[in-house]
């Protein structure tokens with residue numbers, strides 16, 4: 001099992017209500033794009049220069065794994081990396097276990113990569129990752145010829161790839177960009193066409209980056225609105241420069257904090273605004289938040305904008321289930337925002353939250369309860385009874401090794417009547433190591449230890 005910082009002693013943190021937040025919030029590179037830049041760089045011929053790579057633990061794990069598989073991966077300076085690959089099909093069987101730490105994305109995308117190579121590799125991760133379901137990706141990869149020793153569906157497991165993956169057409173059973181991406185990555189070395197059908201659109205960074213590296217994909221939307229993504233195997237990827245835009249899933253924390261803390265006004269420069277990722281912004285605007293996108297532009301194949309956020313009152317809304325894929329990682333912080341709204345917010349169709357870094361539905365519910373917020377869970381829906389500006393706070397929240405639970409409830413503490421403690425802030429290192437620094441720079445009061 002992985003031996004990263006989170007296996008050592010816990011580090012409780014407490015957020016206190018304080019002054020208005022103000023200034024610019026520099027947000028690190030997008031986690032999804034950072035993983036893909038390292039992976040596709042290793043599968044491409046020649047050099048890939050990456051600027052703005054997220055240097056969180058999840059991404060550093062992927063960087064180490066790509067080097068174990070034979071790619072040359074070099075850090076040139078802060079956020080600046082160079083990857084030299086030998087082409088899809090040319091990765092080598094690794095010595096030792098591939099350790100993904102806390103990262104489901106790293107593990108699942110690499111299962112696709114290994115499935116497309118005639119090599120075997122052992123996958124492992126931390127206690128949280130060992131609990132997460134891998135069958136959703138291993139089963140479709142098995143139809144392409146990959147197999148797992150003993151049929152395991154949880155880490156640790158040993159996966160044998162296929163020398164020549166069988167081209168398949170696969171309809172996603174769950175709306176998961178990780179499963180889609182794994183299939184496409186395995187399909188790169190197939191002799192035929194791999195097609196993934198997604199009834200609900202999920203984040204499309206793999207498709208965009210494959211195109212950026214010179215691959216041709218055919219993407220069609222059928223009459224039911226499902227996307228059919230087809231990739232012919234054997235195409236040569238060419239290394240290309242990647243500028244990683246700011247991660248909207250990390251920006252979500254200062255963004256919601258600025259909405260909730262009275263008098264706040266912050267700007268988030270160059271936030272990625274890919275529509276498969278902006279469900280939170282759409283929802284907050286529906287709730288009445290003052291969020292303005294300025295200077296919308298393209299940055300290396302992804303749309304970005306400078307985002308101005310001002311504090312203001314929120315009203316509860318009904319969030320439709322089909323918006324879930326575009327804000328799947330943002331529900332914990334949306335639940336915090338909903339606690340401060342007037343009226344009820346119903347978030348529909350949250351079944352996927354149960355299989356994230358923690359059971360996020362249960363962790364959010366427990367966090368709300370600990371801080372005096374009334375809620376109900378009906379089937380897969382979370383219903384939060386907003387309390388206006390008067391959220392009691394004062395609770396201690398169990399984070400269950402989940403970075404987004406930690407950051408979400410620290411945001412709650414910045415606006416609640418009493419401070420909010422999270423039992424452990426170390427996992428924040430996986431996705432947003434500078435979280436506390438960025439929040440303090442805006443004026444937030446976050447302290448070590450319990451209240």
Ligand code: S3P
Pocket residue numbers: 031032033105175176177178179181203328329352
């Ligand atoms: C990710 C996809 C999402 C998301 C995760 C990152 C990706 O997971 O929750 O944080 O980079 O492809 P699913 O594909 O399982 O929904």
